[in-house]
Amino acid sequence: MEPKRAIWIKDPLAILADGAERGIVVQNGKIAELVPRGGQPKTSAAFFEAGDHVVLPGLINTHHHFYQTLTRALPAALDRELFPWLQALYPVWARLTPQALDLGVTVAMSELLLSGCTTTTDHHYVFPAGLEDAVDIEVAVARRLRLRVLLTRGSMNRSQRDGGLPPDNVVQDEDTILADSERVVARHHQRGEDAMVQIALAPCSPFSVTTSLMRATADLADRLDVRLHTHLAETEDENKFCEQMHGCRPLDYLEQCGWLNARTWLAHGIHFNAPEMKRLGKAGTAISHCACSNQVLASGCCPVCEMEEAGVAIGLGVDGSASNDESNLMQEVRAAFLLQRARYGVGRVSHKDALRWATRGSAACVGRPELGDIAVGKAADLALFKLDELRFSGHGDPLAALVLCGAHRADRVMVGGKWVVSDGAIPGLDVPDLIRRHSAAAYAMQVG
Numbered sequence: 001m002e003p004k005r006a007i008w009i010k011d012p013l014a015i016l017a018d019g020a021e022r023g024i025v026v027q028n029g030k031i032a033e034l035v036p037r038g039g040q041p042k043t044s045a046a047f048f049e050a051g052d053h054v055v056l057p058g059l060i061n062t063h064h065h066f067y068q069t070l071t072r073a074l075p076a077a078l079d080r081e082l083f084p085w086l087q088a089l090y091p092v093w094a095r096l097t098p099q100a101l102d103l104g105v106t107v108a109m110s111e112l113l114l115s116g117c118t119t120t121t122d123h124h125y126v127f128p129a130g131l132e133d134a135v136d137i138e139v140a141v142a143r144r145l146r147l148r149v150l151l152t153r154g155s156m157n158r159s160q161r162d163g164g165l166p167p168d169n170v171v172q173d174e175d176t177i178l179a180d181s182e183r184v185v186a187r188h189h190q191r192g193e194d195a196m197v198q199i200a201l202a203p204c205s206p207f208s209v210t211t212s213l214m215r216a217t218a219d220l221a222d223r224l225d226v227r228l229h230t231h232l233a234e235t236e237d238e239n240k241f242c243e244q245m246h247g248c249r250p251l252d253y254l255e256q257c258g259w260l261n262a263r264t265w266l267a268h269g270i271h272f273n274a275p276e277m278k279r280l281g282k283a284g285t286a287i288s289h290c291a292c293s294n295q296v297l298a299s300g301c302c303p304v305c306e307m308e309e310a311g312v313a314i315g316l317g318v319d320g321s322a323s324n325d326e327s328n329l330m331q332e333v334r335a336a337f338l339l340q341r342a343r344y345g346v347g348r349v350s351h352k353d354a355l356r357w358a359t360r361g362s363a364a365c366v367g368r369p370e371l372g373d374i375a376v377g378k379a380a381d382l383a384l385f386k387l388d389e390l391r392f393s394g395h396g397d398p399l400a401a402l403v404l405c406g407a408h409r410a411d412r413v414m415v416g417g418k419w420v421v422s423d424g425a426i427p428g429l430d431v432p433d434l435i436r437r438h439s440a441a442a443y444a445m446q447v448g
Helices: 066-071 080-092 098-112 132-143 174-188 210-224 236-246 248-258 272-285 290-296 306-307 327-342 350-366 400-406 431-447
Strands: 006-010 024-029 029-036 044-047 053-055 059-061 119-124 148-155 195-203 228-232 264-270 288-289 314-316 382-386 410-415 419-421
Touching: 029 288, 029 419, 053 350, 053 400, 059 314, 059 327, 059 350, 066 080, 066 098, 066 119, 080 236, 080 419, 080 431, 098 119, 098 132, 098 419, 098 431, 119 132, 119 382, 119 410, 119 431, 132 174, 132 195, 148 174, 174 195, 174 210, 195 210, 210 228, 228 248, 236 248, 248 272, 288 350, 306 314, 306 327, 314 327, 314 350, 327 350, 327 400, 350 400
Parallel strands: 006 044, 059 119, 119 148, 148 195, 195 228, 228 264, 264 288, 288 314
Antiparallel strands: 006 024, 024 029, 053 382, 382 410, 410 419
């Protein structure tokens, strides 16, 4: 196969890479060359004039619940902490249909793309009757929008009758969960640096799954060689639940279940103590920091600096659009920067740290070292932002302006060397029609 024509992304206003002041050359889905100050490409290339753009590696979202775009700012769930918040929402989520899920996923993925996100995870764990093919629906939407995804086959099998939080009609039994987990991996999981769709396995949380399912899922992930994901150490209530139910803290429970290893990344990680952070770092287990959701639910603040000092990789996640209540990863960068700056002070957290968490840090969470960086041989996943809005007027440092002035919409997004967002829009997506249909589906779910 003949190589595709190279593209020189030429003379950007700024770029998050050293030695690429004159831009980068993209060919065959990869970054083929960095063009330094005063240099010229070595490869014959067409060019995209990037003089108005700040160029970032494509942002990577490491935790989300796409279906929750259908229950944003739900009155019954407002001003509640995690456990009562979930109890208010589970009955609504039990009404989720395949058509509603398709719309919810399309909205979430579109919002992510438009915010400069090129790779996203999702944690789908609600499977009411008729929604057995939820992961397949998500894969189809990702392929339509050309977004790179790591979709997790979530699960819950401990319902209210077993001492858990979810109602009986949104959980499945262990055999069904494990069989479908194996099915979706066999059908959809791609391997290698060019993979567009990957699958991970993701029991929801210690308070919604059994120990048997946790252990069986770890064994299955090891056999299938896929990643593991769950919520952990999000609230003090979770700590108390684990101590009462299992006689130990959440991380001890995770280790007993065979999860404390480099295959695993965890959502939130707020309530770990110092020895536990060292154990996470030694094991190679990564953390998805979800700043907006943690603030909305008043769950606490992930100790990011202590985590990194202990050797833990930190990525960013927008979390569900019922607790955020949006799916904008560039806004999450700013939220994480502000939250961690307030915690640690000026000397320990900069805007570049927040950008690093959303790129290289997030790439470590999802096990994709070829993503999240602008370097030769890395995937040509890029987000280009303009600084022509009122919010940026008078800016100095362009990279700092993206974070400090509140960038929220990318002008151009490239995934695997192909433009998937142009002039701030997703080609072929009728946004007003999507909003109309999505809003109708949300209303139908909320009123029952």
